[in-house]
Amino acid sequence: xxxxxxxxxxxxxxxxxxxxxxxxxxxxxxxxxxxxxxxxxxxxxxxxxxxxxxxxxxxxxxxxxxxxxxxxxxxxxxxxxxxxxxxxxxxxxxxxxxxxxxxxxxxxxxxxxxxxxxxxxxxxxxxxxxxxxxxxxxxxxxxxxxxxxxxxxxxxxxxxxxxxxxxxxxxxxxxxxxxxxxxxxxxxxxxxxxxxxxxxxxxxxxxxxxxxxxxxxxxxxxxxxxxxxxxxxxxxxxxxxxxxxxxxxxxxxxxxxxxxxxxxxxxxxxxxxxxxxxxxxxxxxxxxxxxxxxxxxxxxxxxxxxxxxxxxxxxxxxxxxxxxxxxxxxxxxxxxxxxxxxxxxxxxxxxxxxxxxxxxxxxxxxxxxxxxxxxxxxxxxxxxxxxxxxxxxxxxxxxxxxxxxxxxxxxxxxxxxxxxxxxxxxxxxxxxxxxxxxxxxxxxxxxxxxxxxxxxxxxxxxxxxxxxxxxxxxxxxxxxxxxxxxxxxxxxxxxxxxxxxxxxxxxxxxxxxxxxxxxxxxxxxxxxxxxxxxxxxxxxxxxxxxxxxxxxxxxxxxxxxxxxxxxxxxxxxxxxxxxxxxxxxxxxxxxxxxxxxxxxxxxxxxxxxxxxxxxxxxxxxxxxxxxxxxxxxxxxxxxxxxxxxxxxxxxxxxxxxxxxxxxxxxxxxxxxxxxxxxxxxxxxxxxxxxxxxxxxxxxxxxxxxxxxxxxxxxxxxxxxxxxxxxxxxxxxxxxxxxxxxxxxxxxxxxxxxxxxxxxxxxxxxxxxxxxxxxxxxxxxxxxxxxxxxxxxxxxxxxxxxxxxxxxxxxxxxxxxxxxxxxxxxxxxxxxxxxxxxxxxxxxxxxxxxxxxxxxxxxxxxxxxxxxxxxxxxxxxxxxxxxxxxxxxxxxxxxxxxxxxxxxxxxxxxxxxxxxxxxxxxxxxxxxxxxxxxxxxxxxxxxxxxxxxxxxxx
Numbered sequence: 001x002x003x004x005x006x007x008x009x010x011x012x013x014x015x016x017x018x019x020x021x022x023x024x025x026x027x028x029x030x031x032x033x034x035x036x037x038x039x040x041x042x043x044x045x046x047x048x049x050x051x052x053x054x055x056x057x058x059x060x061x062x063x064x065x066x067x068x069x070x071x072x073x074x075x076x077x078x079x080x081x082x083x084x085x086x087x088x089x090x091x092x093x094x095x096x097x098x099x100x101x102x103x104x105x106x107x108x109x110x111x112x113x114x115x116x117x118x119x120x121x122x123x124x125x126x127x128x129x130x131x132x133x134x135x136x137x138x139x140x141x142x143x144x145x146x147x148x149x150x151x152x153x154x155x156x157x158x159x160x161x162x163x164x165x166x167x168x169x170x171x172x173x174x175x176x177x178x179x180x181x182x183x184x185x186x187x188x189x190x191x192x193x194x195x196x197x198x199x200x201x202x203x204x205x206x207x208x209x210x211x212x213x214x215x216x217x218x219x220x221x222x223x224x225x226x227x228x229x230x231x232x233x234x235x236x237x238x239x240x241x242x243x244x245x246x247x248x249x250x251x252x253x254x255x256x257x258x259x260x261x262x263x264x265x266x267x268x269x270x271x272x273x274x275x276x277x278x279x280x281x282x283x284x285x286x287x288x289x290x291x292x293x294x295x296x297x298x299x300x301x302x303x304x305x306x307x308x309x310x311x312x313x314x315x316x317x318x319x320x321x322x323x324x325x326x327x328x329x330x331x332x333x334x335x336x337x338x339x340x341x342x343x344x345x346x347x348x349x350x351x352x353x354x355x356x357x358x359x360x361x362x363x364x365x366x367x368x369x370x371x372x373x374x375x376x377x378x379x380x381x382x383x384x385x386x387x388x389x390x391x392x393x394x395x396x397x398x399x400x401x402x403x404x405x406x407x408x409x410x411x412x413x414x415x416x417x418x419x420x421x422x423x424x425x426x427x428x429x430x431x432x433x434x435x436x437x438x439x440x441x442x443x444x445x446x447x448x449x450x451x452x453x454x455x456x457x458x459x460x461x462x463x464x465x466x467x468x469x470x471x472x473x474x475x476x477x478x479x480x481x482x483x484x485x486x487x488x489x490x491x492x493x494x495x496x497x498x499x500x501x502x503x504x505x506x507x508x509x510x511x512x513x514x515x516x517x518x519x520x521x522x523x524x525x526x527x528x529x530x531x532x533x534x535x536x537x538x539x540x541x542x543x544x545x546x547x548x549x550x551x552x553x554x555x556x557x558x559x560x561x562x563x564x565x566x567x568x569x570x571x572x573x574x575x576x577x578x579x580x581x582x583x584x585x586x587x588x589x590x591x592x593x594x595x596x597x598x599x600x601x602x603x604x605x606x607x608x609x610x611x612x613x614x615x616x617x618x619x620x621x622x623x624x625x626x627x628x629x630x631x632x633x634x635x636x637x638x639x640x641x642x643x644x645x646x647x648x649x650x651x652x653x654x655x656x657x658x659x660x661x662x663x664x665x666x667x668x669x670x671x672x673x674x675x676x677x678x679x680x681x682x683x684x685x686x687x688x689x690x691x692x693x694x695x696x697x698x699x700x701x702x703x704x705x706x707x708x709x710x711x712x713x714x715x716x717x718x719x720x721x722x723x724x725x726x727x728x729x730x731x732x733x734x735x736x737x738x739x740x741x742x743x744x745x746x747x748x749x750x751x752x753x754x755x756x757x758x759x760x761x762x763x764x765x766x767x768x769x770x771x772x773x774x775x776x777x778x779x780x781x782x783x784x785x786x787x788x789x790x791x792x793x794x795x796x797x798x799x800x801x802x803x804x805x806x807x808x809x810x811x812x813x814x815x816x817x818x819x820x821x822x823x824x825x826x827x828x829x830x831x832x833x834x835x836x837x838x839x840x841x842x843x844x845x846x847x848x849x850x851x852x853x854x855x856x857x858x859x860x861x862x863x864x865x866x867x868x869x870x871x872x873x874x875x876x877x878x879x880x881x882x883x884x885x886x887x888x889x890x891x892x893x894x895x896x897x898x899x900x901x902x903x904x905x906x907x908x909x910x911x912x913x914x915x916x917x918x919x920x921x922x923x924x925x926x927x928x929x930x931x932x933x934x935x936x937x938x939x940x941x942x943x944x945x946x947x948x949x950x951x952x953x
Contacts, residue, residue: 004031004044005299007323012297013208014201015040023093026103032089033297039065039072039085040296048281049104049369050074050084051097054150054526055497057107059369061281063494063532065288067199067562068269070495070527073098073150080151081527081563088201098151105369121502121509121521159573162565164254169195169230171454172246172259174237174402177205178220179431179447180265185223186451187263190462194229195257197248199236199562205267209287209294211315239559240405244427247560254568261454262406265431265447266399269531273307273394274500276361279491282371283362286316286393293323300325301389305374307331307359313393314342320391321349328385331357331376354378362390397535401557403428410556412538414548429453492540493533495526503537507544514541518555527563530555580631581726581790589804596807597696599632604806615902617809621776622903625732626805627797630782631790634679634698635725636705638689640716647681647689649712650705650849652832654842658683663756663771666691667832667840668701669850673857675830675837677701678822682758682771690758690769690784694822698722708849725769726790730802731780736953738800739763739781746770748781755951764796775810777817777945779953812899815908816944818868825866825896825910831857834912835866836941864893865915869924869936870906870943878928879936885913886925886933895926904943 006012012033019034025042032041039062042050048061050072060071065085072084075096084095097104171187173180176198184194202208203224207217224231235250237257244262248255270285272278286306292298303326306317317330330346332339334356343353356379363373363384373386398419400410408424421430429450452462490500498521506521514537517523523537524530530537534554542552567573578598580586586593591602592610604613620626638647647655651666658664660683668677677700679692693701702720709716730739736748744763746753748770753759758771766789774780785793798804811821820826820835831854832841842848871879885893893912901908913924920940928934940946 005046006033006044007293007297007299009297011293011323012295014295015297017297021089021091021093023089023091023095025095026097026105034089036089036296037085038074038076038082038087038089038093038095040292040298041089042084043292043300044296044298049097051104052099052107053279053497054099054495057099058279058489058497059104059107059281059367060279060494061370062284062288063272064270064285065291068528068531073527075151078152078154078157080153083563105367121498121505159570160252160565160567162252162254162567162571162573164256164571167195167248167255167257168259169193169257170260170458171195171263171451172197172237172244172257172261173263173265173431173451174198175205175265175267175399175431176200176203176224176231176233177265177267178207178216179450180205180263181220181223182447183263183265183429183431183451183454184229185226186448186462187261187455187460188226188228190452190455190460192228192260192455192458192460194226195259196224196229196231197235197237198231198233201234203231203233206287209290211290211319236562237402238561238564240402241559249562249564249568252565252568254571259427261427261429261457262402262425263429263431263447263450263454264399264402265450266402268396268398270392270396271394271535272494272532273359273392274490274492274536275359276490277364277368278359278362279489279494280362280364280368280371282388283390283392286313286391289389289391290316290319293319299323300391301387302326303328303387304389304391305329305331305376305385305387306391307333307357307393308339308343309333309336309394310396311339311342313391314339314346316391316393317346317351320389321346321351325389327351328387329354329357329376331359333357359390397531401529401561403430404557405559405561410554412535412550412553414550426457492536493523493526493528493530495528495533496522498523498533500540503540504544507541512541512545514538514552514555517541524555529557529561578632580629581787582629582631582728582794585791585794586629586804591804591806594807596632599695601632602629602804602806604808605804610808611900614806614808614812617803617805618812618902620803621732621778621805621809621813623733625730625734625738625802627731627794627802628729628805628810629727629794630729631726631787632695633722633727634693634695634701634720635722635727635784636691636693636698636702637719637721638681638691638705638716639719640687640714642714642716643687643689644683646705646709646712646714646716647691648845649847650708651681652841652848652850654845655681655683655689660685661757661759663758663773665840667837668704669832669848669854671850671853673831673850673853674828675822675826675832675835680771680773682769684758684760684769696823724787725784726787728783728785728790728793728797729775729780730783730797731774731776731778733779733950733953735779735781738797738802741800742796744768750952764793766793766796768793774951775817775819776813777942777948778950780951811897812901812903815897815899815910816901816903816942818910818939818942820866820910821897830866831862833858834862834864836918862915864912865918866896866910867913867918867924868908868939868941868943869911869926870904870908870939871934871936873900873905873907875928875934876900876907878930878932879907879909879926879934880929883929884927885911886927887914887917891927901943906943908939908943 015033015035020031022031049059051060062085063069063071067083067086073081074084075098076082101108170192171194173184173196176196184196188194204217207213235248238247240246244259246257289300292300304320305328308314329352332355347353358377360377361375365372373384375384403424406425409422411420431447431450455462492498506517511517511520524533538549538552538554542549576598586602589605591605593600594603606613644656663680663682666679666681670676677697682690705718739748742764746759746761755772760769766785769784771782883895884891892914895911898909922938923935926934
């Protein structure tokens with residue numbers, strides 16, 4: 001195993017030297033330390049090539065060491081596109097390079113690097129657009145398709161454990177650096193509830209690796225020690241959407257955050273320099289060298305060149321010297337003479353300081369696996385400096401992405417070489433951590449002021465302790481790209497292997513606007529989303545078109561800010577399960593349980609033949625008495641002065657004048673006039689309704705009711721009490737007789753308690769709401785009781801001789817009566833007219849939800865209508881659900897429900913057919929499962945007891 005190069009303590013604040021961890025890369029056994037990332041452990045072994053570039057398969061190594069570039073994307077097991085400088089090392093990790101034909105070190109695809117002249121910008125467009133599929137296309141299409149994409153997806157991989165959670169806060173602070181922590185503390189001291197989000201595994205931001213920042217880091221972290229502050233590290237705020245909704249991803253957890261105010265202290269994104277071969281492994285940002293040394297105790301190399309465009313580069317040079325890295329030179333760019341004084345201590349340490357220097361090219365080792373020298377240009381001429389590390393501090397762009405998601409406008413000040421923001425939401429406050437970003441009056445807010453502003457916006461009195469004021473920060477500058485080098489490899493976008501000449505050629509091809517250049521060349525469309533290429537591209541386009549960067553602008557950032565796993569978006573893989581209060585009783589009776597939505601319900605009872613058992617349960621309802629657990633029905637309490645008027649608008653039937661004590665059928669439509677749910681409404685008092693909804697639709701009904709209540713501004717309170725009440729439907733010719741034998745105070749005789757009426761009282765010692773409704777067509781009493789009483793009521797009914805029946809028998813019973821099931825016999829387009837439910841539409845009400853659409857769609861006529869058909873039992877299995885209804889050789893509908901009925905001794909079902917064919921006594925043609933065409937007879941509105949003589953007992 002190759003030896004590691006580690007710096008002694010106190011270097012390496014994130015690693016535990018006492019705990020080695022074994023892993024492998026491309027099959028080679030390696031080791032790291034606890035706290036290492038995959039990338040830092042690789043670099044500790046001197047392994048700089050982690051990946052191959054997308055287009056030319058050039059060797060690539062880490063650039064930023066903070067997850068802001070695509071050079072570190074690797075495959076770990078079945079997971080592709082893992083950022084190696086973010087993924088913490090774990091025991092036995094198997095890491096492989098992506099986009100290679102063999103390994104990161106040996107990739108036959110690197111041959112493409114020599115064919116670059118044949119793959120110009122826009123190659124795909126110019127190759128594939130043509131009148132015919134020519135031989136050129138036939139040759140290249142398979143090659144390009146095979147090359148597309150990074151990593152390997154394991155289609156057999158099981159779903160991971162993903163979670164979602166809702167969070168609310170007064171103030172969300174994005175960024176846990178000095179400015180963000182100051183903002184959080186001031187807001188919390190003022191009384192606000194604060195959440196702080198940072199992508200790093202620890203708080204402190206740049207202070208964690210900055211030179212001489214130990215004291216300030218401790219004070220910054222101490223600011224977060226407040227009961228009103230919650231800190232989420234290793235978490236990325238991935239977007240800013242309407243109404244201050246911000247998704248925050250932490251590992252496999254998605255936090256859906258709603259914030260009153262947002263403080264953006266998102267720091268900066270370091271910019272690379274553009275020169276020939278600027279993608280060689282070993283060419284990194286200056287902060288990347290500091291992260292490697294201070295966080296992971298990794299010595300970046302033996303000899304380095306530092307390009308210092310800001311004081312940060314000079315700090316990195318000092319750190320490299322302290323770590324034992326020889327400095328070949330410190331390069332200071334032209335036009336920044338103020339840095340010379342800061343560089344004097346380095347000169348005193350024997351470092352060669354070269355002013356007005358420019359990097360011309362990088363030179364690589366054999367195979368370009370590592371940097372070996374930099375060619376520089378200075379006033380005295382050109383020179384080659386041997387080095388294996390180039391630490392580049394070319395300034396930085398601000399973390400402007402989130403403000404742009406929220407609608408802010410980004411501009412560039414060419415005179416100051418800085419960005420400005422305008423038009424951002426009132427809820428946003430910019431903290432000093434967003435370096436280079438200024439408020440419209442050109443005054444950047446400190447973190448403390450941003451926190452105070454956010455707190456005051458929420459009505460809190462906020463003060464700003466001097467100790468939390470941000471120190472003066474240097475304005476970050478960036479540096480113009482050199483003139484295009486037609487012969488070299490000067491990369492603007494490392495993700496897409498785009499060079500200066502590619503952007504120049506895109507402009508020459510007629511794409512002079514930045515957004516068009518982006519789409520034509522794909523610049524900024526890779527995993528890094530333009531973090532390192534947007535500004536450089538704008539400069540090239542500006543130079544080629546004779547405009548300024550301010551006139552060109554940069555492309556608008558869109559969410560997401562970082563990568564999102566599909567599993568995180570999908571959420572938990574486990575299916576939520578709900579059990580009724582009677583679940584134990586069902587299982588004790590050997591019920592065959594089945595999931596219906598989230599609920600487990602009894603399909604039938606007993607271990608015998610299923611069809612025989614179902615037939616027996618149906619007979620017990622038709623000939624005796626039985627009971628069904630209907631606890632899964634949705635139950636809504638609708639109360640208030642406007643309750644009746646509200647239901648009048650929500651449902652199609654009249655409820656405003658519904659008498660107290662009466663039960664009325666409810667049909668609910670959406671705004672396009674389609675049926676979405678049905679149930680019943682029991683009026684308990686003038687201002688109190690007990691409304692049922694279908695099992696699968698109650699959540700939607702409750703949501704829609706809540707929405708419309710707000711829109712209509714009605715005085716009505718709506719509660720979803722589905723879980724609070726259990727329901728038992730006691731049905732059959734002997735239903736009244738059995739219930740009357742139980743002790744209670746509810747009068748159950750026909751004269752006292754008629755059909756479609758409701759009563760309240762006590763039965764068998766249990767408080768009940770009883771409704772006379774009948775899905776089965778028999779005498780029925782639906783008993784609703786608080787769920788805690790349900791087992792006792794069930795047991796009392798069993799003791800009285802009432803047998804249970806299951807869901808399958810219930811489906812047969814309802815089908816014999818011709819009743820529909822919403823969601824099975826309807827779809828998103830089903831109208832009441834198509835369902836022959838005109839009787840459920842009030843003719844007197846001026847309005848109900850969906851009425852205008854119903855009337856409009858009625859004027860256009862129908863293409864289908866639901867009908868009831870029957871045919872001999874022998875066709876059971878040949879005719880099934882979804883079989884097509886045919887007419888004149890064309891499909892005009894389909895079967896929605898079909899079951900054998902022992903009661904009517906036929907196979908019965910529901911189907912959509914041509915409206916003109918839906919006539920009782922007529923026939924329609926169904927294409928069976930074997931392809932056979934079968935003529936079936938049509939019935940009226942019910943197969944069993946069409947006169948409804950049995951529902952009163």
